[in-house]
Amino acid sequence: MPNGDETPDGPTRRAFAKYGGTVALGGLFAGCAGGGGSGGVSGSGNGTGNGDGDAEANSTESGTESEESDGLPYTAAMEPVGEVTFEAVPEQWVAYDGGFADMVVALGKGDGLVGIGNADRYYTYVYDELPGVDIDRSPIEAHPDVRTKEQFYELDADIHLYDPQMLINWFDWGEDDVAEIRDNVAPFFGNLIFRRSDEWHDYRYYTLYEAFEQVAAAFDERERYEAFAELHESFIADVQSRLPAADDRPSVFLTFEGTNEPETFSPYRLVDKGTSKKQWLDLGVTDALTGTNIENLSSTNRGELDYENMLEVDPDVILVRGHERKSPTEFRDTVLAYMEDHPVGSELTAVQNGRVYRGGYLNQGPIHNLFLTERAAKQLYPDEFGPVTGDEELFDRQRVADIINGEL
Structure with missing residues (x-):
């Protein structure tokens, strides 16, 4: 496993196997609305402090499929990363926070979790109330704070549900570090949406279900997303009526x-x-x-x-x-x-x-x-x-x- 000062000569086997040799999976900050962030290195890691951000957006991007019979390759998009092309559905994944992890569990892909970026803020006990839903906590306990390049290389996931600008502004990554992991391991796909008070976040925000829709596109799970969206809409309407x-x-x-x-x-x-x-x-x-x-x-x-x-x-x-x-x-x-x-x-x-x-x-x-x-x-x-x-x-x-x- 490379250390933080070493860069492998080429993509990992998984990058080729999963992404057909195309490792430039959408520009690092391609298609950013309002810019992809300053790219400067600021903050010292204490940005994991407590705050929020989920704003309404005027439109929702959606993943698209090719005309091939197996639906591959397909694309999904989320700022600040932009469009990402997938040659296969991601199997192993790591998320920074419990919100994005919960989205993947909702899509029926919970068994692919290999690590989490902030285990203290991922509450899995709610799943105990859902019949037949069981989440293996051993990957969370084994890898509870994934936020270094060495850890990303070790886990060798197929997708990283992280906002790369969060890594830059909270954990002193550089854009070259993000590009290295994107090209040699797997793409980043995430947006810091739990609050809206960070000055560096000068690109689009998503509501919870807008972000969920994009994650569903990345995992090719449109039907489960639509079923959740329908249930959620009905639930909220009923509560609000009372x-x-x-x-x-x-x-x-x-x-x-x-x-x-x-x-x-x-x-x-x-x-x-x-x-x-x-x-x-x-x-x-x-x-x-x-x-x-x-x-x-x-x-x-x-x-x-x-x-x-x-x-x-x-x-x-x-x-x-x-x-x-x-x-x-x-x-x-x-x-x-x-x-x-x-x-x-x-x-x-x-x-x-x-x-x-x-x-x-x-x-x-x-x-x-x-x-x-x-x-x-x-x-x-x-x-x-x-x-x-x-x-x-x-x-x-x-x-x-x-x-x-x-x-x-």
């Missing part, structure tokens, strides 16, 4: 604070429209920070609010990220209990009413989103959807499992 009038909806403060004894809070702005905020936007909540000059958390904005600042905002509901491996009861017994005993925090309306909840994942895919939207509906509107600790199900688990397992 929402109270806008004036009766709570104001929400979304924050990150990963400790059990929070003293300060990193703010998110819901107007940012990141995919990690999709459930809150679909549920029509009011951003408690509306009308303030408080900026969204990002890799360059690390500002925090203390309890006195929080009292000035005094939201109806506080949603705290960083506790997704706790049960609702564990969260209330630690984080909420501490806030209830805090001399200033106890004065917050949300604390007094017990309306402090876990805030959801930073990186969510289509399966995650169904569960998170169901949970959020119960957190925000318990009179309509039942308590968050209740057993009422708002979507059909069996139908989700059937789509994943190809029973369309």
Whole structure:
């Protein structure tokens, strides 16, 4: 396996076998809307901080197939990479975050996972509620932080679901490093969509389902995508039909604070429209920070609010990220209990009413989103959807499992 200073003489066997010898799979930043990013090396790896971005786009690209009887080769496209040609359907894959990993699981390709870029933010326990869906966690545990060239060479995957500009701006890669892995191992195919507050991201964003559609094109799984899209549309429409009038909806403060004894809070702005905020936007909540000059958390904005600042905002509901491996009861017994005993925090309306909840994942895919939207509906509107600790199900688990397992 080459080290970071060595470049192989030519493409790996897999690159030729999977991609027919065509290793320049669409320019590195080909077809970028608004440019493919500065390409400069900035940031020091701490950009994995907590923030978001999922914006509406005016159009959706879709993968196309050739007229050959077997549908090969075919193409798929996503900014900032542009169009990629596949001579065969990718089998082994690695994703940076749980959102893109969840997309591939939804497409029935979960057994091809060989590693993950940020295992701490890939929540696989939701799959336990889906009959017949089982994810092998051993590749995640063996390769939980794939982000170096050496690791990409070692895993030798067929596709890398990473935004290459994220590697450049967070982990000090250069464009030549991205090109090396693209040409000698496999293409990159991804877009940082969970937040929209990074200045370097000056190309197109995608909504969750727009990105999912492109990933489905890359894996040649159009039917599963369409089945998920139909289920999602019906589910969201049903939930939205039951929402109270806008004036009766709570104001929400979304924050990150990963400790059990929070003293300060990193703010998110819901107007940012990141995919990690999709459930809150679909549920029509009011951003408690509306009308303030408080900026969204990002890799360059690390500002925090203390309890006195929080009292000035005094939201109806506080949603705290960083506790997704706790049960609702564990969260209330630690984080909420501490806030209830805090001399200033106890004065917050949300604390007094017990309306402090876990805030959801930073990186969510289509399966995650169904569960998170169901949970959020119960957190925000318990009179309509039942308590968050209740057993009422708002979507059909069996139908989700059937789509994943190809029973369309």
